[in-house]
Amino acid sequence: MLDRYRTVRESGNKEIVIKKSRFIGHVMPVETEQEAIAFIERIKKEHWNATHNCSAYMIGERDEIQKQSDDGEPSGTAGKPILEVIRNQGLKNVAIVVTRYFGGIMLGAGGLIRAYTDGAVAAIEAGQPITRVLHREVYVEVDYTWLGKIENELRNRAIRTGQPSFADKVTLLCLPEEPEAEGFTAWMTDLTQGQSVITEGERIYFIEGE
Template structure:
């Protein structure tokens, strides 16, 4: 699994007008090619009377799945610019559709490339780019006598926490970055003088800065 990657938080859309043509950019997080195809089809149905619904998507840890469509625009003037925006910004697991309603003024090949580039950019901005960082659960079980000390230590170190359970003992789920998990566990062992029961749990992605 990647230690970190950029994607989008949610569905988003935004519109711009260029020489009387309306360009509406849509972006959505997707994890499979089927999800991407369904999203594109949904936008096409919504804008069945649009002049064009051009699209691109990139899926996979190593961008294994890439596809783009000019949807009737001159070859290379729509789908490819959208795809290039995704790749240049390093965004993964995202699909973008840029819908165009022709306004009567020809844009030319260069104008179309710029317009679809801008449409893809505003779509990503509307969907909000985020960074997903790989973390790993470090589950710490201690007697109640250690709870206060651990709380203070976690606060000072700004440790990401997944939750705390109070039974006959205190069980705290910590979420350090995956590559730091073993060192983090060793730190807890030292901090508690070997009195903590520590289990390394699942890996999961968390949004950076949240």
């Protein structure tokens, strides 16, 4: 799993008009190629009467899956520019469809490339670009006498935390970023003078800054 990557928060769409042609950019975060294909097919059904529904998607930690479609536009003028926008913005696990309703004015190859580029950028803006950061669950079980000190230190270091659980002892759910998890465990052991029981849990993505 990647320590961090850029994607979009949610599905969205935005329309722009270029020389009387309507270009509607649609975007969706996807985890699999099947999700991307289903999204593209859904947009095609919704806009069945559009002149073109051009698309591209990029999926995988190393961008293993990259596909594009000009959907009837001249080769290289639609799908490739959309894919280039995804790549240039450093996004992963994203599918984009740019729908075109022809307005009667020919744009030429250069004009089409610019239009589909702008449509893809508009789609990404609508989907709200975010950075997802990988964290590790670290459970720290201690006597209640340690609670105030630990909570204060966690605040000072701006460590993300979850809901604690209270029983005979208190168990704090700490969520350091994944690369820092090992160092966090050593620090917590030292902080509590070895009087804590520390166990690691799952790895979870959170949105940076939230």
